[in-house]
Amino acid sequence: MSAAALSIIAAVILALSSSSFNLWFLAWIGFIPLFIALENKSLRRSFIVAYLCGIIFWASTIYWLVHVTLFGTIILILYLALYFGFFGLITVFVRRRAQYEILFLPCLWVLLEYARSYLFTGFPWALIGFSQYKNLPAIQIADITGAWGVSFLVVLVNTVIYSILRKQLKLRTYLICAALLFLSLAYGFVRLNYNPDLVKDGRVFKISVIGGNIPQDLKWNKQAAGFIQNNYKELTVAAAMDNPDLIIWPEASVPGLWPEDEAEFAQVFSLSRRQNINLLVGAVSRLGGKYYNSALFIDKTGTPQATYNKLHLVPFGEFVPLKNIFPFLETIAPIGDIEPGKDYAIFKQPAPFGVLICFEDLFPELSRRFVKRGAKFLVNITNDAWYKEGSAPYQHFAASVFRAIENRLYLARSANTGISGFIDPFGRILSVVHDTKGKEIFIKGYSSQNIYLGPSRRTFYNQNGDFFVILCLLLVAYVIISIIKNKK
Numbered sequence: 001m002s003a004a005a006l007s008i009i010a011a012v013i014l015a016l017s018s019s020s021f022n023l024w025f026l027a028w029i030g031f032i033p034l035f036i037a038l039e040n041k042s043l044r045r046s047f048i049v050a051y052l053c054g055i056i057f058w059a060s061t062i063y064w065l066v067h068v069t070l071f072g073t074i075i076l077i078l079y080l081a082l083y084f085g086f087f088g089l090i091t092v093f094v095r096r097r098a099q100y101e102i103l104f105l106p107c108l109w110v111l112l113e114y115a116r117s118y119l120f121t122g123f124p125w126a127l128i129g130f131s132q133y134k135n136l137p138a139i140q141i142a143d144i145t146g147a148w149g150v151s152f153l154v155v156l157v158n159t160v161i162y163s164i165l166r167k168q169l170k171l172r173t174y175l176i177c178a179a180l181l182f183l184s185l186a187y188g189f190v191r192l193n194y195n196p197d198l199v200k201d202g203r204v205f206k207i208s209v210i211g212g213n214i215p216q217d218l219k220w221n222k223q224a225a226g227f228i229q230n231n232y233k234e235l236t237v238a239a240a241m242d243n244p245d246l247i248i249w250p251e252a253s254v255p256g257l258w259p260e261d262e263a264e265f266a267q268v269f270s271l272s273r274r275q276n277i278n279l280l281v282g283a284v285s286r287l288g289g290k291y292y293n294s295a296l297f298i299d300k301t302g303t304p305q306a307t308y309n310k311l312h313l314v315p316f317g318e319f320v321p322l323k324n325i326f327p328f329l330e331t332i333a334p335i336g337d338i339e340p341g342k343d344y345a346i347f348k349q350p351a352p353f354g355v356l357i358c359f360e361d362l363f364p365e366l367s368r369r370f371v372k373r374g375a376k377f378l379v380n381i382t383n384d385a386w387y388k389e390g391s392a393p394y395q396h397f398a399a400s401v402f403r404a405i406e407n408r409l410y411l412a413r414s415a416n417t418g419i420s421g422f423i424d425p426f427g428r429i430l431s432v433v434h435d436t437k438g439k440e441i442f443i444k445g446y447s448s449q450n451i452y453l454g455p456s457r458r459t460f461y462n463q464n465g466d467f468f469v470i471l472c473l474l475l476v477a478y479v480i481i482s483i484i485k486n487k488k
Helices: 003-017 024-028 033-036 043-061 063-067 071-097 100-123 128-132 148-167 169-194 222-240 262-275 327-331 360-362 363-371 392-408 461-466 467-485
Strands: 201-213 246-248 277-288 290-298 304-309 351-359 379-381 413-416 421-423 430-432 444-454
Touching: 003 024, 003 033, 003 043, 003 128, 003 327, 003 461, 024 128, 024 148, 033 043, 033 148, 043 063, 043 304, 063 071, 071 100, 071 467, 100 128, 100 148, 100 169, 128 148, 128 392, 148 246, 148 392, 148 467, 201 222, 201 421, 222 246, 222 262, 222 444, 262 277, 262 290, 290 351, 304 351, 351 360, 351 363, 360 363, 360 379, 360 392, 363 379, 363 392, 363 461, 379 392, 392 413, 392 421, 392 461, 421 444, 430 444
Parallel strands: 201 246, 201 413, 246 277, 351 379, 379 413
Antiparallel strands: 201 444, 277 290, 290 304, 413 421, 421 430
16 A cells, blocks of 8 residues: 555544544554555655645544635645654654654654644644543543643554554563553543542532524624524523523623623623623623623622633634734634733632633643632633534534643533533533534533532642653653764
8 A cells, every 4th residue: 555545544544533423542543554654765755745644634623614714724734734744754763763763752742742732822723632532541641741641642552553563562662661551541540430539529519501502604793682692591591590600601602892882781781680690701802992802700790790801812713923924814814803811810709710712721721820820610611603513613622621630620611502511620521511312512502510619739730731741852852862873
C-alpha cells in the first residue's frame, strides 16, 4: 500500500476517534498506519506524507467551520496540518535511534499539541487526549498532567504496538511502557472508586441549565427578540419548578446590548424577580464604546450584581488578528470587533464560581486561575449554533470534561444548540438536556442537577500547571542534542 494511502487511513481513523460517533478506541491505533507510511522516507518526503495526514485529519475534524468561513477554514486546515508535518519529519530524524523512539514520540506529540494550543492566540481543539473523554479510567491522570498526559499515553501505545509489529522493542523498554500504562489506569480506577472529600461531603446546590436552541440567523434579528425572550422565559419558568439555586442561560442569550437596551434586560430582571431565582445570562455588552462578550449575574430580586467579560477571544470569530498589518484578513469571516476582558471575575452566589465563555474551556490555565481565586465550581456558557449539526458540539464538550477533572470540580454547561448538562469532578456526565428521542443537540430544554461543594483541595495540576509539558520538552531536547552530538 502506498505511503499516501496509509497516511489517509491514519487521518481517517484519528478523525473518527474525535467525532460524534464515540469511537475513542481508534485513537490507540490511529498513528500506526502513519508510522508505517514514514518507513524509509527522506526528511522531505516524511514531511509531505505526514502533512497530507494532517490535511485529511483536520478537514475531517473541523469541516463544520465552513458554515462560518470557507476561506478561513482552508487556511486554518493548511496551518494546523503543519504540526503533523513536523511530527513526521522529526519522527524520521530519530527513527534510526530506536532506543529513543518509544518515549520520544509521545513527548514530541505533546509538545506539538502544546505549541498549537498557544501560538498565534492558540487553537487547542481536538487534542488526541480529548478523544478519550468518555474513557474515564484513562483520563483521571489529568488532575496531575492535564490533558497532555492522556495524549502522551495514546501516542505511547501507538508507538509500542508499531514497534512490536516491527520487532524493534526490547523487553526492558516494553516493561517500562507497560508499567506506565498500568500505573495510569490503576490510578484512574482508584480515583473513580475512592473519592474522599470530593463528592457529597459538602454543601449541596441545585443548578439548572437552559438549552435555548435559537438558530444563529435569528439571534440578532430584532424582529425575533420577542420569540427569543419568550423561549427563555418558558424554559426558565419550567426549570424554576425544580427550585434551583441558580439558572444558567447560554452565551449571548439576551437579544440586546447591556446596558443600553433597557427594555430587553428589564424583561430578564422581572423574570428573575417573579420566579425568585438567581440567573446567570450571556449578553453582549457595550461599555465605553467597546463591545464585550459577557456573563451577567442577576440575583433573586432582579438586580444585576456582577459581570464577567470574556478574556480569551476567538480569532476570526470575535476579532481579526494582525488586521492592521494584513487588512485583507477582515474579509475572511463576517465578524465584529470584541474587546477582551481584564479580570478573572468570581461570582459569589449561590457559592463562588467562575465562568468560561465559549471556547475558553479549551484553555486549562483559565480554569486553574478561576479556582486559584476561589471558584468552587465552574460554568461554561456557549453558542454552538454557528456550526450547524455535526461533530463540533461533541468536540467542544470534551474539553469541559477535562477541565472538571483537572480541578476536581463540578462543571455546569449551558449551550445554545450544543450540549447542555453537568459533569462531576471525575469527568462523569451526570445529565444532559435531550429530547424524547435522546437527541442532545439542536433541541430545546433544560436540566437540573444537584452539585456538591466539598472541602477546598487544589489538585496537583491546578497548583503546578503544565510541568508534564516541561518534562516532555527536556526529554525531546536531550534526545535531539544527543543525536546531533553523535553525528559529529
